[in-house]
Amino acid sequence: xxxxxxxxxxxxxxxxxxxxxxxxxxxxxxxxxxxxxxxxxxxxxxxxxxxxxxxxxxxxxxxxxxxxxxxxxxxxxxxxxxxxxxxxxxxxxxxxxxxxxxxxxxxxxxxxxxxxxxxxxxxxxxxxxxxxxxxxxxxxxxxxxxxxxxxxxxxxxxxxxxxxxxxxxxxxxxxxxxxxxxxxxxxxxxxxxxxxxxxxxxxxxxxxxxxxxxxxxxxxxxxxxxxxxxxxxxxxxxxxxxxxxxxxxxxxxxxxxxxxxxxxxxxxxxxxxxxxxxxxxxxxxxxxxxxxxxxxxxxxxxxxxxxxxxxxxxxxxxxxxxxxxxxxxxxxxxxxxxxxxxxxxxxxxxxxxxxxxxxxxxxxxxxxxxxxxxxxxxxxxxxxxxxxxxxxxxxxxxxxxxxxxxxxxxxxxxxxxxxxxxxxxxxxxxxxxxxxxxxxxxxxxxxxxxxxxxxxxxxxxxxxxxxxxxxxxxxxxxxxxxxxxxxxxxxxxxxxxxxxxxxxxxxxxxxxxxxxxxxxxxxxxxxxxxxxxxxxxxxxxxxxxxxxxxxxxxxxxxxxxxxxxxxxxxxxxxxxxxxxxxxxxxxxxxxxxxxxxxxxxxxxxxxxxxxxxxxxxxxxxxxxxxxx
Ligand SMILES: O=c1ccn([C@@H]2O[C@H](COP(=O)(O)OP(=O)(O)O[C@H]3O[C@H](CO)[C@@H](O)[C@H](O)[C@H]3O)[C@@H](O)[C@H]2O)c(=O)[nH]1
Ligand SMILES: [Mn+2]
Numbered sequence: 001x002x003x004x005x006x007x008x009x010x011x012x013x014x015x016x017x018x019x020x021x022x023x024x025x026x027x028x029x030x031x032x033x034x035x036x037x038x039x040x041x042x043x044x045x046x047x048x049x050x051x052x053x054x055x056x057x058x059x060x061x062x063x064x065x066x067x068x069x070x071x072x073x074x075x076x077x078x079x080x081x082x083x084x085x086x087x088x089x090x091x092x093x094x095x096x097x098x099x100x101x102x103x104x105x106x107x108x109x110x111x112x113x114x115x116x117x118x119x120x121x122x123x124x125x126x127x128x129x130x131x132x133x134x135x136x137x138x139x140x141x142x143x144x145x146x147x148x149x150x151x152x153x154x155x156x157x158x159x160x161x162x163x164x165x166x167x168x169x170x171x172x173x174x175x176x177x178x179x180x181x182x183x184x185x186x187x188x189x190x191x192x193x194x195x196x197x198x199x200x201x202x203x204x205x206x207x208x209x210x211x212x213x214x215x216x217x218x219x220x221x222x223x224x225x226x227x228x229x230x231x232x233x234x235x236x237x238x239x240x241x242x243x244x245x246x247x248x249x250x251x252x253x254x255x256x257x258x259x260x261x262x263x264x265x266x267x268x269x270x271x272x273x274x275x276x277x278x279x280x281x282x283x284x285x286x287x288x289x290x291x292x293x294x295x296x297x298x299x300x301x302x303x304x305x306x307x308x309x310x311x312x313x314x315x316x317x318x319x320x321x322x323x324x325x326x327x328x329x330x331x332x333x334x335x336x337x338x339x340x341x342x343x344x345x346x347x348x349x350x351x352x353x354x355x356x357x358x359x360x361x362x363x364x365x366x367x368x369x370x371x372x373x374x375x376x377x378x379x380x381x382x383x384x385x386x387x388x389x390x391x392x393x394x395x396x397x398x399x400x401x402x403x404x405x406x407x408x409x410x411x412x413x414x415x416x417x418x419x420x421x422x423x424x425x426x427x428x429x430x431x432x433x434x435x436x437x438x439x440x441x442x443x444x445x446x447x448x449x450x451x452x453x454x455x456x457x458x459x460x461x462x463x464x465x466x467x468x469x470x471x472x473x474x475x476x477x478x479x480x481x482x483x484x485x486x487x488x489x490x491x492x493x494x495x496x497x498x499x500x501x502x503x504x505x506x507x508x509x510x511x512x513x514x515x516x517x518x519x520x521x522x523x524x525x526x527x528x529x530x531x532x533x534x535x536x537x538x539x540x541x542x543x544x545x546x547x548x549x550x551x552x553x554x555x556x557x558x559x560x561x562x563x564x565x566x567x568x569x570x571x572x573x574x575x576x577x578x579x580x581x582x583x584x585x586x587x588x589x590x591x592x593x594x595x596x597x598x599x600x601x602x603x604x605x606x607x608x609x610x611x612x613x614x615x616x617x618x619x620x621x622x623x624x625x626x627x628x
Contacts (some may be wrong), residue, residue: 005241025109030101032386035592039097042585049578050087056571057083075561078552079373081374082545085449089542090582095531096383103385107333114343121155121317122335123401125307127300128325129163136172136490137198139325139493143173146323147180147282148187150332153565154270157283157315160325161303163262165288167251169233173286174225174244177267179220180284182277186213196328199361199486262437264310264429283315287428300394301453301460302442308404308452309436314429318402324395327358327366327487334484338398343475350475353465355389356396357381359483362491366598367454369496370606371489378593380535381558389475389528391536392465396485404452409469454515458506466510466517466533468545472526496606497613504540511537544609622627 055078061073066547069399123183124146128139143158148201162169179197184331187195195202197217206214221240239245243440250263268284275281289306291297298305311317317337323329341347357377381390441447449457465475478484490496517537521530555562565571583604590600 025112026106027113027344028103028105031105033100033102033382034262035603036097036099039100040582043094043097046090046578046581049387049574049581050083050090052574053083053578053623054080054087056574060276064596066522075218075552075556075563078548079277079563082548085545086624088538089535092531092535092538095528095535096380097389098383098528100379100382101386102382103476105337105478105480107336110336110339110343114339119152119155119339120319120342121157121315122149122151122156122319122321123307123317124156124321124323125304125311125316126158126160126170126323126325127163127303128160129300129303131164131166131168131228132263134325135228136166137168137221139169140172140176140224141198142323142325142328143176143284144180144183146201147284148184148195148332149329149335151335153184154280155317157285157311157317158567159285159287159307159311161307162286162288163257163300163303165255165257165263165291167248168224168228169586170247170263170265170286170288172239173267174239175220175224177284177337179216180268181273181281182216184211184281185275186278194333195332196277196330196486199328199330217308251531258291258293260291262289262434263288264437265431266314266429274438285310285314287354289437290439292439295443297439298455299450300449300460301455301464304460305442305447305452307439308401310429310433313433313436316401318400318551320399320404322395322397322399323485324487327395327485330486331480331482335398337478337480337484341465341478342400347474347476350408350472350474351400352408352468352475353389353397353477354390354476355381355392355465356484357477357479358395358487359395359485361486361491363489366602368602369490370603370610371492371496372595372599372603374593374595374599374603378479378534379589382479384479384529384532387532387587388469388525390465390477391533392461392468392475394459394461395487397461403468403473405452408473414456435489457509458502460506460512462507462533463510466521467515469529469533470515470521488549493609497610500613507537508540512608542607543611546608550612594605 057076061076061080120547126139126142126146128134128136139160143160147153147156147158149156160169160173183197186192191202194203197213201210201214201217204210227238239248247263247265250261255261263286265286267286268281270280270283271282285309287307289297289303296302308320311320319335319342321335334356341351341354346509358373359377360371363371377393384390445451452461454464454467469475490499510516511534517530517534521533525533553563565575586604587597587600590603591597
């Protein structure tokens, strides 16, 4: 079953050729999971069992006796409806089980295939929106962790989008830029694996070498925290350079989060800025796009599109990484793993993105709020990876910039500004950079509809990945043992439910749009991939069967109606099989993917709680959640 990605064409070499050239070194390989044939056979058996169950419900619906006709039909109908919904969800879920694959990359072969000076440049986009919900200290840790990638520094540019338009974020980034000139050489000199400073100092016992760095980090942290406490007042007291002070002049009295001009600040310029050992620094750019209450801002998708354009006027890298500010890089060699896919001539032409799973730190031992989301972030993507590839999950994803500007075979040149040569960074961003970050720039253009990150759903990530795959693009799931990125999770039940609700609203927006996976999806991407996407688009409807099953059996019991077969009835075996079969298979998959039974159990618990939570949440306010 093992195949090497770059060797796919080698089998056609004629066997009688006396001396055939040595096969090129593989950069990656994949294997189809051994359980695949079992999955398929089980799906067949289980499908038969589900059909029998639906048949039984239909029979009993038709045979209601006259006296109890009304209540009986109502009960039978609600059970039929519930089980039909569950059956639909089961069908869509099977798409992930038909061909799950596991991939490997061989970074060690990279240097023999491509020279470091030919590595593509990398633009990293980090989104943040509210300094009080997402502390700037977290955002700068994310920025520092990627600036310290094991990648030619002059090829890395980090763009931080601040949708909150906050002086606190800008100030923190200025501090981070100074700290980075010490942190980057320190990481490289001592070969530090953990390049997110906060995580590093939390996990390392100090010694003489680290002590100096730790003190420096502590001072920066204290400074940022004290500015945070004063809510930005007196920022000026902490700033020594005139140039930096000028940047804050944009914050005039009329400046609010909803209404303000564009602010773009180049905080580090790889052409001129050097670290303390004299080596080039990566570029670091702060971007707060123009906001006006009379123009739509399209939330995170809008922010990402501004970054796409602003970066095009500056570094214009062909590879773009999107990250949320609460998710830091945990492995400095991640971009090299990405190159292993991008430099495969067989896969590359249709490859739009490489998605790493969202993995989290700070989850309690038994994960009581089901935050690990193992199906969503690890199991299901392995399943999609066997066909056209996983969906985009918003963070930890490397795009080919080109893929956001039309299908794989369209002749659009990458980028809408169509800049010819690679523009040069400059300490004073050009008028063009400001122009492309303005509210009106997208008016009457294809941005968000045919180009860039797509508008129309609160889950812009899912929707964008879906539309790209409809255009014929492929994606790859990369899940190395050492997590490539680690994020924060909601730490309480309210946050977990709020997040879940926002996702559900966004998914249904896609499920009931003209681009829904059933009518549009099947036509564009085939049945199997469309089912992958339908699984999520209609995911929120699982609250229907859960609610019915939470109410109807009790009512039936009180009214003396028997709705389940007795133990001596042959139908009982069917219920037994359906119940144990589904739970058993799920528990096995979960634990085989490196989790525990307790975590699985809590995942099940949260599945119910989230489902009921949908129903109980009519007072939901999207705008408040989505940081207007
Ligand atoms: O108007 C906005 C709203 C949000 N964000 C940023 O978007 C990111 C994600 O928002 P968050 O509220 O943290 O959503 P989560 O539910 O935690 O995030 C998951 O779900 C989102 C929507 O599907 C994806 O975008 C994320 O990548 C994914 O981690 C954060 O970095 C925000 O700063 C903006 O930049 N502008
Ligand atoms: Mn988040």
